[in-house]
Amino acid sequence: MHEANTPLIRLAKRDGMSRGKMWAIRAAAFVVAILIGAVVFLLIGNNPISAYGTILTGSLGKKTAIRQTVRIAIPLLGTALAIAPCFKMKFWNIGAEGQITAGAVGAAYFALFWADKLPGPVLLVVMAIAGALFGGIWALIPAFFKTRWGTNETLFTLMMNYIAIGIVNWLQGGPWEGRPGSQIIPQYDSAAVLPKVLGVHCGWIIVLALTVLMYFYMKYTKQGYEIAVVGESENTARYAGMNVGRIVMRTMFLSGAISGLVGFIVSSGADNTLHSGVAAGVGFTAITVAWLAQLNPFAMVGISALLAVLEKGADTLQTQMQVPASISDIITGVVLFCMLGCEFFINYRVILRGHHKEVTGA
């Protein structure tokens, strides 16, 4: 081949790669992200090594820090688990934010008005069920419209987020307002607050249990199998005699119910009240978690922990080294970009002009 006739850079698809090499590339991507982050710290005049040190000590250095990090990871993991079956089904549910909020509303109703009528443990169980039910129904609405009239689930679920948050805003300033004019819903009765285990509200036990359940659900149940088939091809599912509409609605209800449960966990365990920011963007960050984990529940544990470390560490960075919050957002962004971007190098190899050897890297 004449040298000048070939383009400078070409791409070729890889056919399969060993597991070890895949993880090596991912690790390399993480290192690259850390290096880019170091450059950012240098540019704003901070020592990158001490900055990263602060992130680590700030998130994992002390018992209290670890507890706070775990508290951040709980809703991320729970919501990523909720989204996983939808994404496996190629139903783009980006409404976890709203489903969390709706679930929190359901739980809050019982926390606010039934706390004195029900014994403690029963109250918590009722709150959990109400949260799951509210979140499930909130998710069922777009699923119903999708199967019935073919509406776009992405837009629909997104819009449902704003409605849910709007409802909480209204509740905050209206019927559920505590002290008049405060625009705040009162704190829950202590009976409506999730008990602590090892210093963190017991939501972490719930989401870890859900991780195992979700793994088995997706891998070994008929419903999990149906979800996978629908996700691959609706035509094939129909051909196999599956009721696609029912599967879509059932899966969305399940997804919304788990998100709703997360809403209950956050409002009861962490916030001890209901406010419009209960989901706090978790519904969106969880999408990243689910994708990075490639929908594998166990991998989600690690990814949500990593993101929680970054978030908690960035907080400390801000208070201790006066690094602006926006810088830590940039670091988080760079890490996510590199992690997602390295999948490209797992699927393709790059060939430079004149070289027949492959070039890997991130």
Next chain:
Amino acid sequence: MTALETVHAIELRGITKRFGAKVVANDHIDLALDRGEILSLLGENGSGKTTLMNMLSGIYLPDEGEILMEGKPIAIRSPKDAYDHGIGMIHQHYKLVDVFTAAENIVLGLHDGKKLDRKEIARKVREISDKYGFGIDPDKKIYDMSVSEKQTVEIVKVLYRGADILILDEPTAVLTPQETDRLFDILRAMKADGKAIVIITHKLHEVMAISDKVAVLRKGKYIGTVNTAETDPQKLTEMMVGHAVSLNIDRPEAKYHDLRLEVKGLNCLGSDGVPALTDVSFQAMGGEILGIAGIAGSGQKELLEAIAGLQKAESGHIFYYPPHPKSDIAGKHVPVDKAGEELVGKTPTQIQKIGVSLAFVPEDRLGMGLVGGMGMVDNMMLKTYKEHPGPFVDRKPPKALAEKLIDELEIVTPGVNTPVRRLSGGNVQKVLVGREIASSPTVLMTAYPVRGLDINSSYTIYRLLNEQKMKGVAVLMVGEDLDVLLELCDRILVLCGGRVSGVVDGRTATKEEVGLLMTHVGGGKEAEDHA
């Protein structure tokens, strides 16, 4: 021509193209093409024909080797480069804008910034059209055109851009015999005009009919070029396959021959709300292979789906009659009314349980029937996963079945859990047909069962279908190769525009007869392409 070195219109030397580390689609291919010549590029699916031609038309870049035009090395880096060198390719899947007219499609992407002179374009299109006998109307919209007209537009488009080297990828796959003859006349006219033409095909009789030379590829390797006049289909097959192959298809007589399906006045709407089937009536017998012929999109898909319960019938009946009590296939399914069980209105699952099986292989082969991302095990249980009690799936029986099929049908796969998408076309087809046969059906419906298969695999599939027929199964087979249908089927049902235009006896009918039925319903409307 000198004895030293012959200069060809196009010459490929040592062209190599790899996909990934393991797949070598083209392995040092040499090929020469002269003006005023039609070269057939022959090879089985997956032998690298299309890849090779895509490198001439600028879609792929060769990893090694060089392309010479009139003796000078050239680089073809994009489809535009190819056009600049006068190379035009007509792809299998047409790239036309439906709502544009023929002329608009022809000039699409040309005229950098200049004003469109519609009159001039129309004049030039007509000129090309008259020169080679296309008979094309420049102002006709694409959506009003038949498949063959669309193909003509593609050819004119390439000629309009000044191509004098034309590459046609499987141009006859979607044409009726009559349309194929017309295309060949056009190709001959272009050849007489001094154009160099490559036609990619795997149909031997077409190779013999149209080409001057035949270049054969096998598994990415160049086997050789022969003059068409000095060869015959048997020799070409041996070059293609690598060993001697018997080209005869068996048509044994079954022991039981009883009515199995009776379709009466069936009407169905297609996905766009337009009638896809109109007043379709016919009978299918056990112990018989009933071929279904027709131009693509004549209602074949809807007919099979209606029988399988996947397509709603607007009106009409489909009656099912149980197999002969003494036959091998009797008594394995849900008992039905001996006087005829109505299938219209039943769910796909109910119909499956009666014993009606659909092995439908659509254009993309994996779109239905198999889940590409899943392994053989998960695909085996697609229709049976519900039978295991409880909320969990039982992967033991499907795993056993997968292993049995791998063994019996010689399916090549790295493992039972390798996604079937990664298997070759022939193996995918065996997986699908194998699973359907494993459910011991009484009616086996299959569409394009050998599409994309190599000759050996095709014969395996024919053998499997014949085995089913001998057991007393009613086999319905939608096919596209009339030669095969006429050799394999007992009777052939011909569809045209969603109507039955005739049923012929496979032993006595001719290709021309079937071809005529494909385009004309007796006294009915002209055939149309609804696809």
